Amino acid sequence: MRYARTSGEGDPYCVPLLVVIQETLKLFSSFLLLMNEVGASRFLSTVHNEIIAKPGETLKLAVPAILFFIQNNCIQMSNTYLPAAVFQVTYQGKTFVVAILSVLMLGTRLQRYKWLAIVGLAAGVSLVNVSNSTDQESRSSGTAEMMLGLAYVVTAALCSGFANVYFEKMVKTASTTESGEPAKKPSLWVRNIQLASFTIVLGLPAIFYSSSFDMLNPWRGFNFSVWAVAINNAWGGLLVAMILKYGNNILKGFSNAISTVLATLVSIPLFGFETGSSFAVGVVLVIWSTLMYGNMIKFESKWWNTVAFAPSTPRASSIGMLPISAENSK
Numbered sequence: 001m002r003y004a005r006t007s008g009e010g011d012p013y014c015v016p017l018l019v020v021i022q023e024t025l026k027l028f029s030s031f032l033l034l035m036n037e038v039g040a041s042r043f044l045s046t047v048h049n050e051i052i053a054k055p056g057e058t059l060k061l062a063v064p065a066i067l068f069f070i071q072n073n074c075i076q077m078s079n080t081y082l083p084a085a086v087f088q089v090t091y092q093g094k095t096f097v098v099a100i101l102s103v104l105m106l107g108t109r110l111q112r113y114k115w116l117a118i119v120g121l122a123a124g125v126s127l128v129n130v131s132n133s134t135d136q137e138s139r140s141s142g143t144a145e146m147m148l149g150l151a152y153v154v155t156a157a158l159c160s161g162f163a164n165v166y167f168e169k170m171v172k173t174a175s176t177t178e179s180g181e182p183a184k185k186p187s188l189w190v191r192n193i194q195l196a197s198f199t200i201v202l203g204l205p206a207i208f209y210s211s212s213f214d215m216l217n218p219w220r221g222f223n224f225s226v227w228a229v230a231i232n233n234a235w236g237g238l239l240v241a242m243i244l245k246y247g248n249n250i251l252k253g254f255s256n257a258i259s260t261v262l263a264t265l266v267s268i269p270l271f272g273f274e275t276g277s278s279f280a281v282g283v284v285l286v287i288w289s290t291l292m293y294g295n296m297i298k299f300e301s302k303w304w305n306t307v308a309f310a311p312s313t314p315r316a317s318s319i320g321m322l323p324i325s326a327e328n329s330k
Contacts, residue, residue, distance in 0.1 A: 081149025097161025
């Protein structure tokens with residue numbers, strides 16, 4: 001994504017247009033996956049019964065859709081100003097946002113080792129952002145541009161965290177049928193269809209209001225790397241959804257840690273990324289905290305595995321189990 005934002009010559013591509021394209025790819029892919037799940041004969045009836053016939057439930061997806069649209073745009077813009085490695089590590093701060101909001105909104109109980117992981121994550125992200133690590137592109141820009149990039153990535157993390165917790169609250173609050181019986185939870189691909197549809201509706205007006213959109217040449221700046229970003233974000237989001245459906249949080253935490261390492265390593269030859277000791281310590285802290293939060297690093301002591309704070313309205317919930325393709329990032 002950093003390469004797509006900085007490698008092109010001339011005017012950059014329109015970010016809202018790219019977001020709409022990747023959501024359109026995600027929408028059609030979700031249609032195909034839903035058809036494969038329920039069968040061709042039940043596909044239209046499933047779309048009607050779960051989406052069209054339930055406007056109230058579908059409308060609830062507008063809130064996370066708005067936030068995810070803002071998140072995707074902020075992610076694109078932050079990669080204009082921040083080195084890829086700094087962006088990747090800072091964006092992991094969304095775990096901190098998800099954890100805090102899950103306690104407040106979902107009544108989630110967090111064990112002490114998870115709070116330790118959250119503190120470690122915050123410390124690691126802080127070290128990365130004070131490390132003055134730069135690449136060739138960021139060295140040609142000023143401090144103001146770097147601060148703008150940090151503002152974009154923090155906004156993206158906040159939107160992502162709140163949208164994911166909101167969605168988790170919505171899907172884990174049991175709805176009932178007219179007869180009072182618990183309703184069956186909709187397919188993962190139904191949720192993706194709803195989210196992608198709202199995002200496209202929100203994104204179309206934003207395209208025409210964007211200063212980077214050229215009506216006479218709408219595909220300006222769309223080179224191979226930009227199309228690769230669109231496909232990666234669309235299919236990557238669906239892949240995350242499949243991991244959450246067939247895997248667990250351990251796999252998700254492991255993938256986050258690996259992506260942080262890869263972003264750092266690839267940035268060195270690709271962008272001339274220069275780092276220091278504080279950045280290295282920060283990356284290690286973020287990876288360590290991510291793995292600990294995903295319970296890949298375990299504490300034998302019972303004290304670390306007990307709940308440190310019991311909310312007044314406890315709910316059985318699992319942070320990070322976000323049954324949608326929101327990480328386009330993911």
